[in-house]
Amino acid sequence: MLAHLKFGAQLLLLGVSAPLLLFPAQLPEATLAILLVLIAYWSVETFQRCPWPATVFNGALLLFLIMVGVGILVSPWPEVTLSKATGIILGLHLFRWITALRKPEFQRLSLYLFIVAVLAIWALGMVSVSWGRKIPLLSDWMALLPPRIYSLPGAPGSGVSPNQLGGVLALVLPVFVALTVGGNLRLPALFHWLVGILTVILAATLLLTQSRSGWGGGLLGILSLLVLGGLSSEKRWPKYGAACLLLAALLVPIIILAGVGPVQVGAFLQESAHGQLETELVGTLTLSGRVEIWSRALYAIQDFAFTGCGLGTFRRVVWILYPLFTITPSNDISHAHNVFLQMAVDLGLPGLIAYLALLGTAGFVSWRVAPAGKRERWLALGILSGLIGYHIYGLTDVLALGSRPHFLFWWMLGLLALEGEKSFADESPVSEIGSNY
Structure with missing residues (x-):
């Protein structure tokens, strides 16, 4: 009973803190108050047991x-850094909360809440x-969509970019596919059907964003899920199928490049029937x-290798x-259009190394959970594939660190860490004693 009350109080704290941390400039006094509450909560948790799961x-x-602390301290524009910093705090609070859960019903609920x-995020984006x-073939379908009817606080006057929505979908779509096909997750059959319907809706939305970065990330994320699922199967034919799929994915681009020619491919990337293939992120x-x-x-x-420029300050x-020549100052260059460059710009090379270590750890945990027969396998592979898809998208676009949808990244890492701990505990002769809620 006490554990359920504590869990409910934590959900209430998350529900109250999330909107304030995502939009800190709207109610600054309330945001400061919730930050103090979080500090007090973390302090009490630290004295009661370990400081961090x-x-x-x-x-x-x-x-x-x-x-992250260095990136905040060196920022010459605190007003620009504030929303990124509070977004990271929300993500880390989610990660801490999820990884401290031990009761199976609470763990399942954290997955439901992720959905x-x-x-x-999808509804706000729509x-x-x-x-x-941008894509002529989709023009008739785009005409059926309602115009923008709501402006998020702090969003550009032109509205949220469809490329950003495409990045979110590239991150989460493989997870939804994995939950749809993952029959060994010990979840209700109705759940898989509902998630399957949602998967179709999210995939259709990704198509309508016309974000080529999002398309590539979503497609390769799902492809990664199929390959990883096949290679980790105990049956022979899925392994062969995954190997053939991987080989085809490697050979098709080479064949296209050889057949069409690098000059024509380059011209296609630069121009279309209407002129330039453009993105509407900055005009x-x-x-x-x-x-x-x-x-x-x-x-x-090169100039700020060890500290970065400051969290979220690249736009200024x-x-x-480093003034640009082909882009006018009226355009808001909010990020570096590459997730790895952006991480180094925000946090310096040490921050980039730490980020790569987080991704490497995610890959290690997923592969440890992946062997056939483990009930966590499809969720873990879905999260890993989502990370792969997002970073394919991130080669040419970014969900900036601390941006509003970026908390989903930390939620996925928390779910992955939780599944990894369960898998490692099953392999260990003595399970580690953890939190009881």
Whole structure:
């Protein structure tokens, strides 16, 4: 009974803190108050038991947290950094809460709440996105979509970019596919059917975003799920099928490049029947524009290698220190259009190393959980595939660290850490004693 009351109080704290931390500038006094409440809560938890749940992510996470602190301290524009910092705090609070859960019913509820959170982000995106007209074949379908009817606080005047919504979908879509096909998760059959319907809706939305980065990330994320699921199967034919699928994925781009020619492929990336293939993230941004932004990010990393420019400050630093020539200052360059460059710009090279260590740990945990027969296998592989899909998307676009949908990244890491701990405990002769809620 006490454990259920405590769990309910934690959910209430999450429900109250989430909107304030996602939109800190709307109610600054309330945001400060909830930060003090979180500090008090963490202090009480620290005195009652360990300061942080024991997970395989903790080593990389410690370095990452240190560099987040550095990125906040060196920022010359606190008003720009504030929303990113509170977004990271929300993500870390979610990670801590999830990894401390031990009762199976609470663990399942954290998964259900993740699905609800994804649907909330999807719903907000549908009413606040400025839909583009980049792909002629989809023009008739795009005309059926309602215009933007809501502006999120702090969002650009033109509305949320469909590329950003595409990045969120590339991150979570493989997880939904895994939950649909993962019959060994010991979840109700109705759950799999409902998630399957939601998967179709999310996939259709990804198509309508017309985000080529999102398309590539979502497609390769699902492809990764199929390959990883087949290679980790105990049956022979899924292994062969996965190997053939992987071989085809490697050969098809090579065949296209050899048949069409690199010059024609380059021309396609630069132009379409209507001129330039553009993204609406900052008005009109072509591939050459991205290359210029990447070069400025590299200059910033060279100048601020150990500390970064400051969390979320690239949008101002770039115009002061590294002006662009092909993009006008009226465009808001909010990030480096590459997730790895952006991480180094925000947190320096040590922060990038810590981030890569988090991703490497996620891959290690997923593969440890992946052997056939383990009930956690499909969820773990889905999360890993989602991370792969997101970072494919992240080669040309970014959900900036601490941005509003970025808490889903930490939620997925928390679920993965939880599944990893359960798997490791099953393999250990003596299970580790943990929290009782």
